[in-house]
Each structure stands twice: as structure tokens, then as C-alpha cells.
Amino acid sequence: MKQIVLIISILLLIKIAQSQTEPAFQINRYGTANFSGVMKNPAFAGVEEKHTLNMIYSDCKKWDLPEFSVSYSSAFGKKKNLGVGAYYSYSKLGYTSSKESNISISYRMQFNDKTDIRIGLSALTFYRLKYDVEKLLEGAADPEDPLLQSLEENHDYLWYNTGLWFNYTSFYFGFAYLNFWQYDFVKQISKFNPNSVEYSLITGYDFRLKTKWGINPNIQMRKMSGNKTYFFDFSFFVDYSNLVFAGISYDYSDNDYPSDIKIVAGTLIIKRIRIYGAYKFSTDKNMREKMGLSFWETGLRLQY
DSSP, X not given: OHHHHHHHHHHXXXXXXXXXXXXXXXXXXXXXXXXXXXXXXXXXXTTTOSOEEEEEEEEEGGGTEEEEEEEEEEEESTTSXXXXXXXXXXXXXXXXXXXXXXXXXXXXXXXXXXXXXXXXXXXXXXEEEEEOHXXXXXXXXXXXXXXXXXXXXXXXXXXXXXXXXXXXXXXXXXXXXXXXXXXXXXXXXXXXXXXXXXXXXEEEEOEEETTTEEEEEEEEEEEETTOOOEEEEEEEEEEETTTEEEEEEEEEESSSOOOEEEEXXXXXXXXXXXXXXXXXXXXXXXXXXXXXXXXXXXXXXXXX
16 A cells, blocks of 8 residues: 555656746745654644645664655645645554554634634544564464454554644744544444543744745654653754755653654755655664664655
8 A cells, every 4th residue: 555655646746846837935944844744733734835745754674664654735725724634654663563544624814914823623534553463472472361362453543633833924833632532443432542642742933044044943842641751852954045954853751761863954856846864863872773773764845
């Protein structure tokens, strides 16, 4: 499935890029910096008011951890008040893998030329957790464990999310309340699940210096309701003349989790397509060398 999605996305990128004649427009750093806005906040759908298609791929060979995602976001209507977004993601870790697909909608309330508030709702998030049951039983200390014996190959959920996005000139603030309600296909139960809820916050300021330079400090925070730990991401990005951008981010938690550093650089390649590369590594030397906590990430973005 992910191979088909990847091929279709690449063909769409090429087709649209060939049809564009207008010059490249200004980078939106709070979208470009992470390449995954709608995946973190459903209210981000339509914020950029352009058709935006992102693809991200990362791989940690030692852990056999491929990750792939593709997302789309756009705004519609005479005043671009209606936002629509969607994404598909795949990841694998050890004997388990997961797939997630989503459709999000948002609506913007514009108070004046400088202030926008957009409220978003994920109408549908389908999540599948897949177990390699045979390998799990082979590697288990107690293969007869009732919990392992009860595992099924696929475990499917429906999750619901909501979010808020506020923008005043160059200042932005987003808050998302994710996975607050779920439907379990295996147990056929629909309920509020506090252990799956995630709170996500992002804020920053987008400076422009003499039109050529763009500077964007950015802070993100997230917390799982079933976990007392807070996770923080401090980022700083710079771009020049809307052609090249670079930045660094630092992940930190208030618990004993190891911190991560991510270095990112990217450029405009043809008209409306931007590509970037990133290297992320743990600040803990032991975690890097023995557990392979470092990997490369690449991304591709189209805006038109």
C-alpha cells in the first residue's frame, strides 16, 4: 500500500510542477520547518491557503524502523475559510507496525487583515496496529502467556482529534487535543480513552529581515495523558530569499528520556518543489552506539 501511495504522490508532484508558470512564493516556515503540520494539528488544514503536498521518509537500519508519510492540505471557498487536510503514515518497530490515515476539516474566523483563528476537527482517523504474532511467540520467554496467545494480527481503531490555530501577523499558536475518543474494531467498543489522549502545543514568531532573510524560532510541547512526562522541542530556522533554509531543533523531556538533536537543511529545486534532508541523533552516546538512535530523514514539499 505505501509503495502505491508513494508512486502516486511522486507522479502528482511531477505533473503539477510541470504545469506551473508563476514564480515561487514565500516560504511559510511554520509549515516548512516540520513538513507535517496537519499531522500534528487538524486545524492546520488550510492555514497556508495553498495546495500543499508533503512526503517524509526516515529509516533507522539497526532497528529496522522505516517511517513514511504523505500529507495534503488546502483551503477552499471564496475567502479560503474552509480547510481540508488528509494524511497517510506507516512505521515499523521490531515485531509491530502501524498504519494511520486521516481526513481533517477546519474553518477560519477572520476578525481583520491581521488576525485569523481556525478551528479544526479530524472527521476520521483510522489506525491499524499490526503484530507479527509468529515472531513474537518465537522470541517470547513464555509463549503460553495468555496475553500473547490472545494477540490478533491486526488491531484497528477509529480516533478523533480536534485543534485550534491562531495567527496574528507573524505570531502563531496552535493547540491540539488528539485521540480523545476511539472506536475499537476488535472489542467493538466506542469510548473515551484517557490513556491514548495526547496534548500538543506549538508556538513561534516569523521574522522577516529586509525581505531577504526569514527567521523562525519555534517551541513545541506534547504530553500523553497516561504519561506524566512532558516532551519539548526547541527549534530555530533561517531561510534566505525563499530559496534555501536550514535549522536545528532540540528535543527535551522532563524525565529520564534521552534528548535528541535534529539538523535540517533544504532548498527550492524547481519552481514550487522544495526538498530537505535531516539528521537526528541522541545526545546519549551509549544510546547512539548500542541502540542505533540516529537516523537520516528526507522530505519533499510541493505548494501551488
